Amino acid sequence: MKTESISARYLDMDAWPTTDAVQAMLESQFDAVAAVRSQTQVLAAASDAAAARLGEVGRLIYVGAGTSGRLAVQDGVELGPTYNWPKERSVFALAGGMGALSASAEDAEDRAEQGEAVIRAAQVGPADVVIGLAASGTTPFTVAAVAVARAAGALTIGMANNSGTPLLRAAEYPICLETGGEFIAGSTRMKAGTAQKIAINILSTAIMVRLGRVYRGMMVDMRVSNEKLRDRGTRIVVEITGCALPAAAEALQQADGNIRIACLVAVGLPLADAQDQLTNAGGSLRDALSAAHRALSENGR
Secondary structure, eight states: OGGGOOOGGGTTGGGSOHHHHHHHHHHHHHHHHHHHHTTHHHHHHHHHHHHHHHTTTOOEEEEEOHHHHHHHHHHHHHHHHHHOOOGGGEEEEETTOGGGGTSOOGGGGGOHHHHHHHHHHTTOOTTOEEEEEESSSOOHHHHHHHHHHHHTTOEEEEEESSTTOHHHHHSSEEEEOOOOSOSSTTOTTTHHHHHHHHHHHHHHHHHHHHTTOOBTTBOTTOOOOSHHHHHHHHHHHHHHHOOOHHHHHHHHHHTTTOHHHHHHHHTTOOHHHHHHHHHHTTTOHHHHHHHHHHHHHHTTO
16 A cells, blocks of 8 residues: 555654754655646546435435544535535544544544444435545445445546555545655655645635625635625625725615625615525526626616
């Protein structure tokens, strides 16, 4: 298994000057970026398929153990504030439970039956998307969870750092991030973890873009939960609509912090019409704005 291999280059690294060791560690991280670059086509295909599958009710279910599990949870948790992804539409299947976020539960990854059980308990089905991560690609908990989810009709995505492994065979969309041996043999929290972080970041972001939660490179479905984010949201409305800052602030207040609706209010739609327009556009601000401009033009406004 390549992630467990000992690199001849680093055999004497513990005797190196710290500067040399740090430089070598940094250089090894470039392997992570290269590994992800080789998987852009499958990442794009998986993102499109996931967005289509999720629709209005599907859930994102993250599965992993150890470092991979923690990276998965980190990614999923950030979707709430960044894209207003509903909490109930994220499920975390972490070997050893959520307590394993802050305390090691190494033996839990060997329990395939627990991986199966957590998927069944979550009643995973055809509307759901399951993302499993494992550097080795052999983690029993993760492999079993992904296999059961796929059998239940869910769309499954597997990320591993070794080719030809069970996780990649179990998933409908296998993403192989071949990072090779680590600077410290077997310490996959290093470049293997970096590759997983990059890949899952790209995957979830692309899914949210396809779901219409991004417009012109801006977080138009961001959760406005503090003053900093309210200011950001107001400026997003200004940037998109060209209205004055006070008008944007008023529109955002009317829309109860919903940036997409605030943009439609700012261009001249009454609140109720703005809500209907966004719904009719399937949540796409681009389509809703186009329809709003047509309607306002026809009405001479």
